[in-house]
Amino acid sequence: MAMRMLIDGAAADQVPALDRGLAYGDGLFESIRLVGAVAPLWSRHMRRLSESCERLRIPVPDAAQLWRETLDVPRGMPHSVVRITVTRGVGERGYALPAAPRPMRVIAAFAPPxxxxxxxxxxxxxxxxDIRLAEQPLLAGMKHLNRLEQVLARAEWSDPAIAEGVLCDSHGRVISATMANLFAVVDGVLLTPALDRCGVAGVARAEVLAACPQTQVGELTLDALLGASEVFLSSSVRGIVPVRSLDRQDYAVGEMTRQLQQHWRDLGFLMEQGG
Amino acid sequence: MAMRMLIDGAAADQVPALDRGLAYGDGLFESIRLVGAVAPLWSRHMRRLSESCERLRIPVPDAAQLWRETLDVPRGMPHSVVRITVTRGVGERGYALPAAPRPMRVIAAFAPPxxxxxxxxxxxxxxxxDIRLAEQPLLAGMKHLNRLEQVLARAEWSDPAIAEGVLCDSHGRVISATMANLFAVVDGVLLTPALDRCGVAGVARAEVLAACPQTQVGELTLDALLGASEVFLSSSVRGIVPVRSLDRQDYAVGEMTRQLQQHWRDLGFLMEQGG
Known part of the structure; x- marks a missing residue:
C-alpha cells in the first residue's frame, strides 16, 4: 500500500470518479526506483513520459514540479518506488478530447517489492x-494505463516459484516479460526485441541500450530465446534480474548479465539490499 | 457532467487513487439509456456485464443491487444515461490478481447526448x-476500460459535421464505429462484423441481432461497406442512427433502418425526443 500520496500537489488518496484515467485508461504512468533522495534513472523516466504525453496529446507535466513531489512523497523511506500517474483529467462524456484538458497527476510512494x-x-x-500481445503501433512503447493484457498474462500462473512470464506477439515473436523488458545473448550478441508494434519500452531497457550500444534491437524468436547463452530481465524497479530457466530450458548467469548488474550498482542502485 | 453518483452504494464523487480501474484499466462499464425509470435493454446490459466479469475473473456484481442504484441515481431526470463502472478494486501493487478482490462500482447519471x-x-x-484496431481475442467483445484506441480514433477529426468514424482492423476489415456498432445491407442482406478478434459487442447490436435473426455476422470489407445500399449505427445510448455518407460515398436511408428505428420506438425509446 502507498505510504502517502499527492494528487495535483495536495495530500489526498482519492481521485475524481469521472477522470478519464478511470473511464478509458486515458493516461500514462512511471514507476521510479529511489535510493533515499536519488532516482538514478529520473531523466529517462521524464523523457519517456513527455514523449508519450506528446503522442497522446496530453499536456506535458512540469518535470521540476514532478521531481519536488517525487522527493516529498517517500520522505523518510530509505528505499522506495514512486509511481507517477498522469491522466487527461476529467472531461466531458465521450471519447473526444476535451477542448481544455486539465491533466491530473498522482504521486504515490510504495515500499520496493x-x-x-x-x-x-x-x-x-x-x-x-499463452496470451499473445496485440499489435498497435500507435500505442506501442508507451507505459499507458491500458494494461489488461498484462493483467490477463499475470493471471495465467499462481506458482510463487515462477517470477515472470514471457509475452509474445501474435506472430510468435518474443516481446518482453509482463513487467520487465527482456534481453538475450544469442551467438555472443546481445539482443532485445523491437517494440514498435507492441510492448512497453522500459526505462531500464533504455539504460541497457545506452550502456551497451552494440545491442541489436530486432526480432527475437522463441526458438532463439530458448537457445540463448544468457537471458536477463531489465526493470526500473527491480534492476537486472538473470533468468535461470524458461519453462524446461535452463540458463547459466552470464558475463553480460553480471556486467550490467555492476553497471546498476555503479548507477547507485543496491540490488542486493532492500530488494 | 454527472448529476449524481453512487460509489459502492454511497453518494460520492471520488474513488480510491489506488483502484486498479485507474492503475490498469482493470474493469468494465455499461452505458444504459433510461426513459424515466425504464431501461429497455437492461437485461442485455447485465448479461454482457456478467459474462465479461467472468472472462476477466472479476466477481459478478449483484444485478438487483445495480438496478436499485441505477434507478436511484437519475431520479427526476425524464431521460438519462447511466454509466455503471465495475473495477477489480484496490489491490496490492503489480498486475497479479488480488487474492481477495473487492470490486468497486460507480453509478453515474448523465443527460443524454x-x-x-x-x-x-x-x-x-x-x-x-486511420487507426487500425489491434486484434486481441481475449479482450474482444467486452466493454472494458482499456479504451485508448477509441480515444485516438476520435481525436482524428474535429469537424462537428462528422458524427462518427469507422474502425477497421489491421487486415482492413470493418469492425465498428468508435462508439457504436455498424450494420450494412449488402445485396439485400443485413450484415454486421464479427467481433471475436476486436471491437465491442454492443447491447444495441445484440438487440438488432435478436430482432433480425437473418443477419449475417461475419467479415465486412470496406469495399463491401462502400457498396452497401443502406448503412446504420446501433448504440444503446443513441439507438438506430442512419449513415448518410461515408467519406465521399452517399447512402439513402433504407427500409431496414426504418424498421429497426420503429423497433426501437416499440421498445420504449423515443429517439426523436430528448435526444
Whole structure:
C-alpha cells in the first residue's frame, strides 16, 4: 500500500470518479526506483513520459514540479518506488478530447517489492505466457494505463516459484516479460526485441541500450530465446534480474548479465539490499 | 457532467487513487439509456456485464443491487444515461490478481447526448479512421476500460459535421464505429462484423441481432461497406442512427433502418425526443 500520496500537489488518496484515467485508461504512468533522495534513472523516466504525453496529446507535466513531489512523497523511506500517474483529467462524456484538458497527476510512494538476493545471484524462473500481445503501433512503447493484457498474462500462473512470464506477439515473436523488458545473448550478441508494434519500452531497457550500444534491437524468436547463452530481465524497479530457466530450458548467469548488474550498482542502485 | 453518483452504494464523487480501474484499466462499464425509470435493454446490459466479469475473473456484481442504484441515481431526470463502472478494486501493487478482490462500482447519471432529429431522419456523416484496431481475442467483445484506441480514433477529426468514424482492423476489415456498432445491407442482406478478434459487442447490436435473426455476422470489407445500399449505427445510448455518407460515398436511408428505428420506438425509446 502507498505510504502517502499527492494528487495535483495536495495530500489526498482519492481521485475524481469521472477522470478519464478511470473511464478509458486515458493516461500514462512511471514507476521510479529511489535510493533515499536519488532516482538514478529520473531523466529517462521524464523523457519517456513527455514523449508519450506528446503522442497522446496530453499536456506535458512540469518535470521540476514532478521531481519536488517525487522527493516529498517517500520522505523518510530509505528505499522506495514512486509511481507517477498522469491522466487527461476529467472531461466531458465521450471519447473526444476535451477542448481544455486539465491533466491530473498522482504521486504515490510504495515500499520496493521484495526480491530475494538469490534472484539477483542465481536468477529467476520464467514461463512463456499463452496470451499473445496485440499489435498497435500507435500505442506501442508507451507505459499507458491500458494494461489488461498484462493483467490477463499475470493471471495465467499462481506458482510463487515462477517470477515472470514471457509475452509474445501474435506472430510468435518474443516481446518482453509482463513487467520487465527482456534481453538475450544469442551467438555472443546481445539482443532485445523491437517494440514498435507492441510492448512497453522500459526505462531500464533504455539504460541497457545506452550502456551497451552494440545491442541489436530486432526480432527475437522463441526458438532463439530458448537457445540463448544468457537471458536477463531489465526493470526500473527491480534492476537486472538473470533468468535461470524458461519453462524446461535452463540458463547459466552470464558475463553480460553480471556486467550490467555492476553497471546498476555503479548507477547507485543496491540490488542486493532492500530488494 | 454527472448529476449524481453512487460509489459502492454511497453518494460520492471520488474513488480510491489506488483502484486498479485507474492503475490498469482493470474493469468494465455499461452505458444504459433510461426513459424515466425504464431501461429497455437492461437485461442485455447485465448479461454482457456478467459474462465479461467472468472472462476477466472479476466477481459478478449483484444485478438487483445495480438496478436499485441505477434507478436511484437519475431520479427526476425524464431521460438519462447511466454509466455503471465495475473495477477489480484496490489491490496490492503489480498486475497479479488480488487474492481477495473487492470490486468497486460507480453509478453515474448523465443527460443524454444531444442528437438532432435530422440525424435520425436523414442520417449522419461518417469518416473512415486511420487507426487500425489491434486484434486481441481475449479482450474482444467486452466493454472494458482499456479504451485508448477509441480515444485516438476520435481525436482524428474535429469537424462537428462528422458524427462518427469507422474502425477497421489491421487486415482492413470493418469492425465498428468508435462508439457504436455498424450494420450494412449488402445485396439485400443485413450484415454486421464479427467481433471475436476486436471491437465491442454492443447491447444495441445484440438487440438488432435478436430482432433480425437473418443477419449475417461475419467479415465486412470496406469495399463491401462502400457498396452497401443502406448503412446504420446501433448504440444503446443513441439507438438506430442512419449513415448518410461515408467519406465521399452517399447512402439513402433504407427500409431496414426504418424498421429497426420503429423497433426501437416499440421498445420504449423515443429517439426523436430528448435526444
Amino acid at each position: 521484495q526480491v530475494a538476493d538469490s534472484a539477483y545471484a542465481q536468477g529467476v524462473r520464467v514461463r512463456v505466457c | 444531444q442528437v438532432a432529429d435530422s440525424a435520425y431522419a436523414q442520417g449522419v456523416r461518417v469518416r473512415v479512421c
